[in-house]
Amino acid sequence: QKEVEQNSGPLSVPEGAIASLNCTYSDRGSQSFFWYRQYSGKSPELIMFIYSNGDKEDGRFTAQLNKASQYVSLLIRDSQPSDSATYLCVREAGTALIFGKGTTLSVSS
Amino acid sequence: DAGITQSPRHKVTETGTPVTLRCHQTENHRYMYWYRQDPGHGLRLIHYSYGVKDTDKGEVSDGYSVSRSKTEDFLLTLESATSSQTSVYFCAIRGTGASPGSYNEQFFGPGTRLTVL
Numbered sequence: 001q002k003e004v005e006q007n008s009g010p011l012s013v014p015e016g017a018i019a020s021l022n023c024t025y026s027d028r029g030s031q032s033f034f035w036y037r038q039y040s041g042k043s044p045e046l047i048m049f050i051y052s053n054g055d056k057e058d059g060r061f062t063a064q065l066n067k068a069s070q071y072v073s074l075l076i077r078d079s080q081p082s083d084s085a086t087y088l089c090v091r092e093a094g095t096a097l098i099f100g101k102g103t104t105l106s107v108s109s
Numbered sequence: 110d111a112g113i114t115q116s117p118r119h120k121v122t123e124t125g126t127p128v129t130l131r132c133h134q135t136e137n138h139r140y141m142y143w144y145r146q147d148p149g150h151g152l153r154l155i156h157y158s159y160g161v162k163d164t165d166k167g168e169v170s171d172g173y174s175v176s177r178s179k180t181e182d183f184l185l186t187l188e189s190a191t192s193s194q195t196s197v198y199f200c201a202i203r204g205t206g207a208s209p210g211s212y213n214e215q216f217f218g219p220g221t222r223l224t225v226l
Contacts, residue, residue, distance in 0.1 A: 043217040092213040101151040
């Protein structure tokens with residue numbers, strides 16, 4: 001199985017800071033990538049997707065994709081305690097999705 | 110809210126018993142998926158369906174079967190539950206893919222926590 005690799009964390013940032021979440025992938029054929037947020041005991045929730053090289057912004061979130069380096073990142077600006085969750089980096093694989101194991105983010109007030 | 114419900118939400122059963130989990134959607138989506146989530150493994154695909162009576166295996170399909178007799182319902186069956194099948198099970202549907210690059214975005218149900226003793 002071609003993996004999606006994420007640092008498990010925890011990543012700890014103070015309130016108001018920028019949180020940077022990163023992942024790498026091994027399948028150069030992947031076209032689209034997704035970021036999901038999962039609160040403890042809850043189901044994954046789609047934050048955003050990206051399929052073109054470069055940056056994509058949505059509110060406080062910016063996804064970055066570099067297909068040459070096989071690297072995807074998610075930046076969260078002005079981090080809030082409510083952003084504390086596990087963030088899943090996901091690549092599309094035809095009909096299915098391949099999930100990373102997630103990075104736990106902790107935002108302290 | 111993608112209109113996905115799962116039942117039961119919690120279940121405790123014993124080794125060797127059959128178990129069926131149900132996923133129900135209200136928005137007529139063609140693709141439905143079953144995942145399991147375990148510590149240290151992340152979400153892994155069990156089976157998926159691309160239409161009524163059309164299903165295929167995922168990464169961890171051994172010990173599981175599925176059925177889809179109606180568009181809105183996708184059933185996951187553990188024929189003889191084992192302790193290794195203790196997990197949280199999520200159902201998902203594929204969205205409409207209206208935006209470029211989003212064709213495989215998936216939306217998840219609330220999950221079923223299954224414990225096999």
